[in-house]
Amino acid sequence: MNFIQLNVVFVPNIMWQFILLLLFADLVSVHCHIYDEAGSVSLIDKIDRYHRSTDNEFNDDVNLFDDHGHTGHDDENLIGTSRYTNEWVVKITGGAGSAAKLAEEMGFEINGQVPNFPDLYRLHKSDHPRRGRAHSSHLSRQLAADVRVMWAEQQFAKRRQKRGYIAADYRLFETAVEESPTAEEDRPLVRVKRKSEQDEPHIRPKRYDLETPSKSSHRFNDELWDHQWYMHDTRTKADLPRLDLNILPVYDMGYTGRGVTVVVLDDGLEITHTDIRNNYNSKISFDMNDDDADPTPRYGRGFFNSHGTRCAGEIAMEANNAKCGVGVAFNVSIGGVRMLDGPVSDRVEASSLIYALDLVDIYSASWGPSDDGKTVEGPGKLVRQALYRGVKEGRKGKGAIYIWASGNGGRVKDNCNCDGYVSSIYTLSIGSVSEQGDFPWYGEQCPSTMAVTYSSGAYTDQKIATVDLNDTCTMDHTGTSAAAPLASGIVALALEANPNLTWRDVQHLVTWTSEYRPLKDNIDWQENSAGFRVNPRFGFGLMNAAKYVQMAINWTSVPEKSICLTPSFNDSLPVLFTNKEWGIVEFETDGCSGTSDEVNYLEHVEVIANIEYPIRGQLEIDLISPSGTTTQLMKQRPKDKSKLGYVNWPFMSVHTWGEMSKGRWKLIVTDVSGQNSSLLSGRIVNATLVLHGTSAMPEYRKNGARIYDDAFNQLFSSPSHPHKMATMKSNRLMDDDEDRASAVDINQLRSENPNFSWKDLIGLKLTRHSSSNDYN
Numbered sequence: 001m002n003f004i005q006l007n008v009v010f011v012p013n014i015m016w017q018f019i020l021l022l023l024f025a026d027l028v029s030v031h032c033h034i035y036d037e038a039g040s041v042s043l044i045d046k047i048d049r050y051h052r053s054t055d056n057e058f059n060d061d062v063n064l065f066d067d068h069g070h071t072g073h074d075d076e077n078l079i080g081t082s083r084y085t086n087e088w089v090v091k092i093t094g095g096a097g098s099a100a101k102l103a104e105e106m107g108f109e110i111n112g113q114v115p116n117f118p119d120l121y122r123l124h125k126s127d128h129p130r131r132g133r134a135h136s137s138h139l140s141r142q143l144a145a146d147v148r149v150m151w152a153e154q155q156f157a158k159r160r161q162k163r164g165y166i167a168a169d170y171r172l173f174e175t176a177v178e179e180s181p182t183a184e185e186d187r188p189l190v191r192v193k194r195k196s197e198q199d200e201p202h203i204r205p206k207r208y209d210l211e212t213p214s215k216s217s218h219r220f221n222d223e224l225w226d227h228q229w230y231m232h233d234t235r236t237k238a239d240l241p242r243l244d245l246n247i248l249p250v251y252d253m254g255y256t257g258r259g260v261t262v263v264v265l266d267d268g269l270e271i272t273h274t275d276i277r278n279n280y281n282s283k284i285s286f287d288m289n290d291d292d293a294d295p296t297p298r299y300g301r302g303f304f305n306s307h308g309t310r311c312a313g314e315i316a317m318e319a320n321n322a323k324c325g326v327g328v329a330f331n332v333s334i335g336g337v338r339m340l341d342g343p344v345s346d347r348v349e350a351s352s353l354i355y356a357l358d359l360v361d362i363y364s365a366s367w368g369p370s371d372d373g374k375t376v377e378g379p380g381k382l383v384r385q386a387l388y389r390g391v392k393e394g395r396k397g398k399g400a401i402y403i404w405a406s407g408n409g410g411r412v413k414d415n416c417n418c419d420g421y422v423s424s425i426y427t428l429s430i431g432s433v434s435e436q437g438d439f440p441w442y443g444e445q446c447p448s449t450m451a452v453t454y455s456s457g458a459y460t461d462q463k464i465a466t467v468d469l470n471d472t473c474t475m476d477h478t479g480t481s482a483a484a485p486l487a488s489g490i491v492a493l494a495l496e497a498n499p500n501l502t503w504r505d506v507q508h509l510v511t512w513t514s515e516y517r518p519l520k521d522n523i524d525w526q527e528n529s530a531g532f533r534v535n536p537r538f539g540f541g542l543m544n545a546a547k548y549v550q551m552a553i554n555w556t557s558v559p560e561k562s563i564c565l566t567p568s569f570n571d572s573l574p575v576l577f578t579n580k581e582w583g584i585v586e587f588e589t590d591g592c593s594g595t596s597d598e599v600n601y602l603e604h605v606e607v608i609a610n611i612e613y614p615i616r617g618q619l620e621i622d623l624i625s626p627s628g629t630t631t632q633l634m635k636q637r638p639k640d641k642s643k644l645g646y647v648n649w650p651f652m653s654v655h656t657w658g659e660m661s662k663g664r665w666k667l668i669v670t671d672v673s674g675q676n677s678s679l680l681s682g683r684i685v686n687a688t689l690v691l692h693g694t695s696a697m698p699e700y701r702k703n704g705a706r707i708y709d710d711a712f713n714q715l716f717s718s719p720s721h722p723h724k725m726a727t728m729k730s731n732r733l734m735d736d737d738e739d740r741a742s743a744v745d746i747n748q749l750r751s752e753n754p755n756f757s758w759k760d761l762i763g764l765k766l767t768r769h770s771s772s773n774d775y776n
């Protein structure tokens, strides 16, 4: 496509952007409040409106229909296809009576109010196809033209992918089952038992190990407990890589999730499961797909619709009942909202995200737009409102916690910053790390990821144990789907310890307590100028439950947040660039100093940009902060050949967390295709830097920058067992002084043995964890 064509395509947008930009310039200079039909709206709402006032999603949805149109090859992963439904969501003034009258006059049936959204009603057109390819814009226009209607939007079914079942991994798994004598049944539990017989002699702790609290095989009688490697330290030697999330000390502190409510938004929840039923809370559960109170999944062959139940089990399996395993927060109150097993529209997602908002502490979501490496999709109008309402009104104003799986598109080099659910500042997005401490093959990179928990990795790596449908258990839950619920469980433990944590405290705690050390052998770690170590694969690192909860107990809430908007510094927008020469936009900011929007200490940073280019996936976008931290906002996505560019897309980063906002920021857009052929050119039409943070320094940072030590890799010690501290100390000395000559290179081991597993590491000394002082 040549440049002239591009211009034609984008002219309306450019005009529109220009208007918005003017509006923003005005806002920034006078810091005024604006008003809409709902009354007073503050600047923060304005940001939200800015995000949601784009026609970007619409373009991309069109793109989904017309460009990609991939269907069916992995049907089990794809929930619905993109189609317009016969439902309109309409904002109507004058109450229910007025809405009913309007519906009747216009030939619609009214299907009630959208719960939790004042003045929003669901209208159905029964003589209209339930699913149609085309947008019936004439009907939308007809509705919108009525004086009682503020806006009307036809709902369409989005593609939604569960982030658990990964095609390649899955095929391997099926092959393995076929070869086994019990192939006729895909009941993983059968395999579990056989595996456990085989492996037990190797992992049974030695006697002296049992004296340390971390050797906890006998703590619970649950059948999968010994296989929940990510929950208790199964090492038999102190110098092996640590394989757990440090959860047991939290139980020793007395926290098990009691009184905290967590809802899993997914394809249903088997509420009668022996290991779930005692923790099940019907008040926070609902079935959006069938509009009833019972979220029980629709049963089918094999793993069909087991995803939500599996995710819920990781959080809420009952402890010590000899059934399946132990949930991270095993006394938590668990709910399920069934919403993935049917057309997933903006309305369905939004209603789910604030379902029982007055009762729910944590919403856990392990799904999202297709991880196909070419989709750019963010939340629709209602979901943006729902997330915003969630953090503002949830938990009596402290904010609901949204925990999101970062995506499984690593195989196709997808980038989680192309998923607006994950990159939203309101969601705490969680990626995976394998038991080897490696970034898994399915993992997606992006600087909005906050942390990782353990999950599946290479085929030989262990997976996650949890419940399965029909009152069974499994050890084969995988992907970032399995990682996010572990984080939900950890945050639930912290909310029991300190119910006053705000949604932002929960994120700050992640930055302050996640572990860099177990992941340090991976590339691309950097320390930002505030002393936080960050990585586009792992965020701030591996979650450390005990440290998280311990810090949470005496936590001082972070100051109120503010938002400082900075339009680009360049006089001469748009900035042109080609595949031979990059484009740069600069932002000069004083952090809105002296105003109510003052931001000195950064939290999230967003760049909302309009970038035109003939091949979207060839663009890499970097942001350089005033203190020199470079954040890769977008990496190359070879599969993304879209000509649409990025339209008002918010690129989010947490890599400058804690840094000072003031000074000059640089945005650099580069074509990385290395094409020598014909000249390709594009334009950065506009870009706005959005700085989120506080004017005062959060309390927890006042004693200096974060100290990264090796404590996490030591054998466990807890305050209730002070005599174990000595052991830890001596372990540390051993680590430092160990004869490194005999150490083994883990990568070499792996290359020599294709069936290499973590169990092969037992008894070996490894080079990868022997150099402990490189940062101290």
Ligand SMILES: [Ca+2]
Pocket: 287, 290, 292, 293, 294, 295, 296
């Ligand atoms: Ca139902």
Ligand SMILES: [Ca+2]
Pocket: 222, 275, 317, 318, 319, 320, 321, 322, 323, 324, 325, 326
């Ligand atoms: Ca159990």
Ligand SMILES: [Ca+2]
Pocket: 369, 370, 371, 372, 406, 407, 408, 409, 414, 415, 416, 419, 444
């Ligand atoms: Ca993705």
Ligand SMILES: [Ca+2]
Pocket: 421, 422, 423, 424, 425, 426, 427, 428, 429, 448
């Ligand atoms: Ca997020």
